[in-house]
Amino acid sequence: MSEEFGDLAADLNEQDLANGLQKKKFSGKRIVLFAGLLVLLVGGGFAAWSLIGGKDETQTSEQQALAKAREPKQTLFYDVPEMLVNLNSGGAKASYLKIKVALEVDRQSAITELDAKLPRVIDNFQIYLRELRVDDLNGSAGMFRLKEELLSRVNTALYPTQVKDVLFKEMLVQ
Incomplete structure (x- = not known):
């Protein structure tokens, strides 16, 4: 009789083991199924949001780039107000620079951007x-360095708008 109970116990343990494995496999499939469903719902919600009311930032920047590309190129000049600054004299007699420049651009939208910034x-x-x-302003080399430095600074301030050139209208060192 004890052998019958031993066989019965072994059969029950094998059945419990088989049932446990089936439940484990089924629960893994269930997790994958729910995860896939969740991904579909989130993706569908995002697609619906972008179609109905969400703005796509890449699309608007692409549209702006296309609008700038379609804008006719022309040579335009923007007058920067006259500036009067004291130069670094290192403690000696004060020196002043009076400068008036114009900025060369190739689009009307650049003029608008210049006004704003x-x-x-x-x-x-x-x-x-x-x-x-x-001494930094002496000679044509000094003027060239000044022109290049001002061009670099204006393009940094106006990025992504580009200024083509800085033109000196008046420059007085006193």
Whole structure:
């Protein structure tokens, strides 16, 4: 009789083991199924949101780039207000620089951008100009370095809009 109970116990243990394995497999399938369903719901919700009311930032920036590309190219000049700054004299007699420049651009939208960001451009110019010494402005090489530095600073301030050139209208060192 004890053998019958031993066989019965072994059969029950094998059945319990088989049932446990089946439940484990089924629960793993269930997890994968629910995860897939969740991914579909989130993806569908995002697609519906973007179609109905959400803005796609890449699309708007692409549209802006296309609008700028379609804008006719022309040569336009923007006059920066006259600036008067004291130069770095190192404790000697005070020296001043009076400068008037025009910025060359190739699109009307760049003029609008310049109007909006002009205080930033003037600030960048003045910070640089106040650190110059009279020796830095001597000769054509000094003028060229000044022109290149101002162009670099205005393009940094206006990024992504590009200024093609900085033109000196008036420059007086006293």
